[in-house]
Amino acid sequence: MFKAAELLEKWRAVSPGRSAAVYWGGFAVLAVMAAVPFILLTLTAPSSEVDRPVRLARSSPTVGSSFGEPAPSITPQASPSAGESGAAASPSPQAGGGPARARASRTLAPADTGPAGSDRFPDGEFDVQCWPTTAVVPGRTSTVDCRVLLTNGYSGDISLGCRIPGMECSLSPDRIHAIPSETAMTTRLTVTAPAGAPVSTRVASVTATGGESGAAQKHADVTVNVPPPFSVSCETVGAFFVQGTKAQVKCWVTFYDWLGRDVSLRLRNGAGVVAALDTSTLAPAPNQTRAFNIDLDTTGLPSRPYVLHVDAVSEPYRQEAAALFQVVPG
Numbered sequence: 001m002f003k004a005a006e007l008l009e010k011w012r013a014v015s016p017g018r019s020a021a022v023y024w025g026g027f028a029v030l031a032v033m034a035a036v037p038f039i040l041l042t043l044t045a046p047s048s049e050v051d052r053p054v055r056l057a058r059s060s061p062t063v064g065s066s067f068g069e070p071a072p073s074i075t076p077q078a079s080p081s082a083g084e085s086g087a088a089a090s091p092s093p094q095a096g097g098g099p100a101r102a103r104a105s106r107t108l109a110p111a112d113t114g115p116a117g118s119d120r121f122p123d124g125e126f127d128v129q130c131w132p133t134t135a136v137v138p139g140r141t142s143t144v145d146c147r148v149l150l151t152n153g154y155s156g157d158i159s160l161g162c163r164i165p166g167m168e169c170s171l172s173p174d175r176i177h178a179i180p181s182e183t184a185m186t187t188r189l190t191v192t193a194p195a196g197a198p199v200s201t202r203v204a205s206v207t208a209t210g211g212e213s214g215a216a217q218k219h220a221d222v223t224v225n226v227p228p229p230f231s232v233s234c235e236t237v238g239a240f241f242v243q244g245t246k247a248q249v250k251c252w253v254t255f256y257d258w259l260g261r262d263v264s265l266r267l268r269n270g271a272g273v274v275a276a277l278d279t280s281t282l283a284p285a286p287n288q289t290r291a292f293n294i295d296l297d298t299t300g301l302p303s304r305p306y307v308l309h310v311d312a313v314s315e316p317y318r319q320e321a322a323a324l325f326q327v328v329p330g
Helices: 002-014 020-044
Strands: 126-130 133-135 141-150 156-163 168-172 175-178 184-192 200-210 216-226 230-234 240-242 246-255 263-268 274-277 288-297 305-314 317-328
Touching: 126 200, 133 141, 141 156, 141 175, 141 216, 156 168, 175 184, 184 200, 184 216, 230 305, 246 305, 246 317, 263 274
Parallel strands: 126 216, 133 216, 230 317, 240 317
Antiparallel strands: 126 141, 141 184, 156 175, 156 200, 168 184, 200 216, 230 246, 246 288, 263 305, 274 288, 305 317
């Protein structure tokens, strides 16, 4: 205040003739102008830390607590970096001392397909295909090739098995190791029909199992026809006979395996046809064909085609053949 009075006396000495009130008024105006910024800062500043607004981070949503309690903060799990343990931060406690009831996020890890070269086979990484049909006569075997198809270059062991009702079957090899450089591997299915197996059609089921726990499976079916161990056939075309002559129609029995008993032959004549077989039985001959004849007398037969039937029987098997011939005018 004393410095202000001294400054006022100096101003009056420089500008004589003016009253002291003028100088005091100008000094007051300058003081007020200098104090205005400080006054504005004081009026706009919050009175305490409690009044400061909370800045919410966009990447970390806040889960509200019950009414009257401050919302707990959720600290996201930090990614581990070099030299850090990477442990997740604990949730902040509530005012009552208990842990904050925050809804933790869950991260789904990608499926573990195992390291390269392991025995893990995701579904669809291999398949099995077999030749669809085969025939096997009783007491004999038949073979079919199967292929295990590989995709995506995976490797591992694949077990192979088979099943067929009333028969035996096997696969060779019955276990293969898939190689990444291969796209297909071969195995052979062998089916064995027991002696005396009835004539039928059956299905052999081939199964390929891969993966650590055998969870991945692929299937292929093979239709297995079981014919009798012999067959019979006769001429069907080209047998023309002149009316009034005697002739023969040729027939055959083909044996696939030993039967243990003869094959009995029986002729069922057509209406008005005089005919007979030149033998009534044939001894079995494995892997051979034996011929027999039907003797005909065409005297009195009208000129037209004729059909005769031959039955070949060796219990429990029965086969039938048709013999066709035509009589022409003489």
